[in-house]
Amino acid sequence: MAAIEQSDVPPHRKGLVSWFNRRGWSDIIIATPYIWLLVFFFLSFIIVVAMSFATRTPTAPPFSFGGEHPLINLDGYKRLFQDSLYIRAFLTSVVNALIATALCLLIGYPMALGLTRVSRAWRNILLMLVILPFWTSFLLRVYAWMGLMSNNSWFNRGLTSIWNWVVPTDWALRSIPMMNTNFAVVLVMVYSYLPFMILPLFANLEKLDQTLDEAAMDLGSRPFQVFRDVTLPLSIPGIIAGGLLVFIPAAGELIIPSLVGNSSQPMIGRVISDEFASARDWPMASSVAVALLLLLVLPMMLYTHFDAKAQERMKDEP
Amino acid sequence: MPSPQPVSAPVNTAGADPFVRIEAVTKRFGSFTAVDDVSLSIYKGEIFGLLGGSGCGKTTLLRMLAGFEDPTSGRIWLDGQDMTGVPPYERPVNMMFQSYALFPHMTVEKNVAYGLKHERMTDAQRKDRVREMLDLVQLTQFAHRKPHQISGGQRQRVALARALARAPKLLLLDEPLAALDKKLREHTQFELMNIQSQTGVTFVVVTHDQEEAMTLSDRIAVMDKGQVRQIGTPNDVYEYPNSRFVAGFIGSITTFEATVRKIEGQNAILDVPAMGGVKIGRSVPGLTEGEKVTLALRPEKIRLGRERPDDPNSFSGVVSGLGYLGKDSLYRIALPDGQIVTVNSVNARRVGEDERVADWEDQVWLSFDPTSAILLRN
């Protein structure tokens, strides 16, 4: 192919123009973003990994390799297991993120399914309403809940009077302590990340062949059985995609726990930020970061594994 | 019956009570009438074809039989039971979907067994039934494959086995052969007929393909714009169409304007200007002298020759087009007034190109039997 093209180029047009026509345009398209990402992303990633093996020093910048210190210092990783702060932070993060993901699925699944069942005009409007909060500021969405959850807000007072009405008088409360709890963190995470669950689920459910539902019904299944036997198993890819889109940012979340969370039970994002900025312990912050990445890469790898298997199944098709 | 032509008796169930009775069923979607006051009867054990173009209402009718749609008005009776308001999962009716609608996450075996989940039977009975069904469609060796691992023809058979597994009283087939290629379609047609006679289940087949309808069905209802235009055996609707629509929809046809001069016993003497004079055709009931009618001729019912035949039903024209199809040839003959007649002539002898009956621009003579002429009242 290349040989033929070369011979077709008239002699006077060899040089820069011909190079551009043959290969240059594609080289430029590949190389420009590639170099950018290598410098500003890959290099910074390498720095984090390397930093996790460095030794903390009181210099600026606050680290060193070798010299009087070990070239590869594993103290950061050792401290991860020795100091219960880190393990507790990891546990809090994972538990909060898992609960938030499960709640998002519980609320988001019927909502996504409902979106596929309404008329097309309604569907477009409702989808827009799902996306709309996402376009407004993330901080302000968290802030909106701070207003609702604070002790003398209408929302808190409403919930308190319901509580006082339901429970015996001994348990009566002046207000429900919602702010600065893990409950608040999970609630705001669900609120913030629910669209990430609904959208991939909707995309998956919308593509499902409606005649499969009809076929199951034709073969004697009632609506709930149709859901259990056909819709649910076929929407597993959407559930996994939505679950990852919620779980990953939730596990590394920094803003939500620092605004509405319990500061004595920090999540891992807060720990990284504090180690880095307040304690100026770059190596420790990097060790925690690498550990968090490993924790998140695991479910991601599981997902790509499932995805690859699904792709393979498609290839079997005659 | 809305059709003016009397419904001919079913081939094998003369005098029987109808098994499925569709009574004055109308279905509207908003302002659109998909099915318009349709009444028809289907007899036990027959293959009944619903034939029509896209949007004629045949699929809507089928979906009402399955229970996916409720009629706006009218009733559907199945084996003496009123089906109004009965949900699909409680009807003794199963459907083979056009797309097959096989469950992609279940194996062939699980697909076939799915409908049996809701039947009261032991696991062993269920297993036997699945085995029996897979044997019937010759797919036993593919039992553990998933639908995307088998061919299109095999998928079609899985769909059939799945629909038959629950031993429905009525099997609905939506364009059962549309997704198959031509060779496989011919083979599968006969297989379907075979399985129908083995199981004795009543079939209702929806199709837009007239050839498919003709080979498969014992009787055909031709539908157009939500209405049934004619019901009859394949022979009836082909040879004795009751309207220009049916005549034109099934097979090809050439039509001529004609005026009735006289009725002589069985025959009608017609004035056909395009054929240059008086021609004879078989009369139809109710025809009066002086009436304007349409004379329709099927291409294979017209004889073609270079010499003028000794036949009053002959006329001449010039060959304006010629298509060699192998087993037969298609001629387009231009009559003096410009009308084009399509003639189909079987190539019964093996001859070279220069020996054929007629060539481009040749003057030829055409003739037909009075019994072959279809008279349609306007």
Add this chain to the structure above:
Amino acid sequence: MNRRPIFLITVLCFGFAFFYIPILSMIVYSFNASRLATVWGGFSTKWYATLFSNKQVISAAILSLQIALLSATCATILGTMAGIALARFKKFRGRVLFSGLITAPLIMPEVITGISSLMLFILMAQWIGWPASRGFTTVTIAHITFSMTFVATIVSSRLIAADQAIEEAAMDLGSKPWQVMKDITLPIISPAILSGWLLAFTISLDDVVITNFTTGPGNTTLPLLIWSKVKLGVTPDINALATIIVCIVGLGVIIAGIVMNRAEKRRDADIRLAYRANE
């Protein structure tokens, strides 16, 4: 079978109430006369006046818009190139690493992206003397890096879905590969490029964590300003600011929705006409 899925509709209603009650409450309380942001003290618009007279807010908003415009535009150019490379060049050296670099920032927690960018900038300043200080430049670079991967993902999935035969047809008709790119490929993916730009713009305008790490003194973006105020608790002028932002975004989305709806209706009508012409 025209059963209404009552359960699903109920969940939808509750879901949307969950989405919008906090926002509505925030809007209502922006008109609260009381200084206590959670106790109703009568109707007032004084917090809007406070907000507009606050020079800090205005300059932070301008800085945010500048960064967002510049970073979204650069991210769209780089991301589109990357998306085309991923979707159309099946073989080149380092393709696996390249596609990894495109997906990794998407799953990287923002805190890690933030500290790693900051360490990079500090070390670069030490090694090569650039960037000399942190601020507008470093924040913009960090935003470009982060959001170009979103653009690349959108563009490449659109390109993979598009029929490659169209491009082959253009080449068959005598276009050189780069001309095909210009005449055929770019027009095909222009909606994806537009939505990529919008997404990059929003991400940049909204980002707190990465900006917090990569910015320097005196360069406070609007989210950082809000962040520092919100940390101290609920204050009524933030309610007013939130209301303004929600109104601007809502208006934009509604207008975009109406335009899209019109286009869809017109297309439906065209399809129906075409069918009728065929009959």
